[in-house]
Amino acid sequence: MGRPLSLDDVDTVRLEKVLATDFAEYRRSRLPFWTDPTPVPVPEEIEGIAPWPHDPGPPFEQWPGLAPHMPATTAGPTAEEAAASLLTRLMKTGPFGLHECRLVLVPAQRGSAALALTGWSTEAPLPLLCALLRSWEDRFGARVVAVFGSEVHVSVARPPVEADHADLLALEHVLSTADNIVDDPPTPFPEYAMDLVGRAYWSFWWD
Numbered sequence: 001m002g003r004p005l006s007l008d009d010v011d012t013v014r015l016e017k018v019l020a021t022d023f024a025e026y027r028r029s030r031l032p033f034w035t036d037p038t039p040v041p042v043p044e045e046i047e048g049i050a051p052w053p054h055d056p057g058p059p060f061e062q063w064p065g066l067a068p069h070m071p072a073t074t075a076g077p078t079a080e081e082a083a084a085s086l087l088t089r090l091m092k093t094g095p096f097g098l099h100e101c102r103l104v105l106v107p108a109q110r111g112s113a114a115l116a117l118t119g120w121s122t123e124a125p126l127p128l129l130c131a132l133l134r135s136w137e138d139r140f141g142a143r144v145v146a147v148f149g150s151e152v153h154v155s156v157a158r159p160p161v162e163a164d165h166a167d168l169l170a171l172e173h174v175l176s177t178a179d180n181i182v183d184d185p186p187t188p189f190p191e192y193a194m195d196l197v198g199r200a201y202w203s204f205w206w207d
Contacts, residue, residue: 056190122206
């Protein structure tokens with residue numbers, strides 16, 4: 001773990017304003033690739049696979065706003081139940097085994113705050129990521145369940161159920177700067193967004 005991040009630094013993040021600015025820059029840098037339907041050549045060091053598929057990018061010209069809050073229902077799991085289910089899944093099939101896991105008790109009311117207070121160290125923009133996680137906790141019943149190296153595994157009690165909502169959420173995932181979102185492996189934005197519909201498990205990692 002690195003140097004703890006003050007929660008005041010998370011509180012000062014104006015999420016909509018920051019994401020709107022980040023999306024404008026992201027769109028400016030990616031637009032030439034989104035508008036060119038030519039498949040991206042596969043790097044020379046990678047052989048034996050087809051050219052990477054064309055990515056049309058997000059269906060937005062300007063920042064569209066945050067994905068809407070998903071209401072709790074009696075039929076769905078609670079946030080705690082979703083977290084327990086993901087923990088069971090990670091113990092059985094995750095990238096690490098029980099012998100590598102450690103329980104960490106952090107004096108925090110939220111998993112997003114726990115990442116800040118433990119000084120989780122990675123290439124992620126920690127204040128922005130913690131602000132995003134805090135917002136996802138409120139809107140989707142998300143919970144940080146495990147951190148492993150540069151990976152964050154998040155349970156989701158109330159994932160989006162409509163495609164247009166998933167598009168909005170997918171853009172938030174992209175702007176987290178995580179390397180596995182649409183880039184590694186290369187995944188067209190519409191495909192990534194559609195996979196978020198009803199998905200109760202999100203993972204992020206940074207190089």
